[in-house]
Amino acid sequence: MNVLLLGVATFLLFNLAAGLWRVMRGPTAADRMLAAQLFGTTAVAVLLLLAEGMEEAELRDIALVFALLAAVAAVAFVRRVWSPGARHDAD
């Protein structure tokens, strides 16, 4: 059973590596941010799988923090950098 969970975690890691292509390619900043968002979610899933597969309960807390940070990162990106009215060059 644990072998399956670790295998799925590895598979998700390979997915993540493939997704890096979109970060490199763009073409807009939003596309790169989308890829980062998907990485965040995939990382959460990997952490949860590892927590169960390796019996390390602490990894679940790390996944919780990752989930929280993913939300903050995306909102900060849109409000400060990507939205037309962003004041990031004024301050």
Next chain:
Amino acid sequence: MTPIDFLSAGLVLAGAGFFFAGTVGMLRFPDVYSRLHALTKGDNAGLGLTVLGLALQAESLAVVGKLVMVWLLVLLAGATASHLIARSSLRRGIDPWTAR
């Protein structure tokens, strides 16, 4: 293996399938809006199925609660992020892709 284990394995594998579809969609779809669709599919359904599968094997109710909380947080983050990104893309004048 008990039937619960089989069910759990199936759900985790289905979740991985959704993540794979999300990645493929993000790499292959033509514009920001359709990529958002692929992304949120992976986020919501992929992680949801994975969490459901893991919750079936959880040792205690507290662990189930934590798993569900992680999923709800990611749901909230995904919904907020995709809405904000789509709105600012539209305002920046990026046209949605149409079949020609």
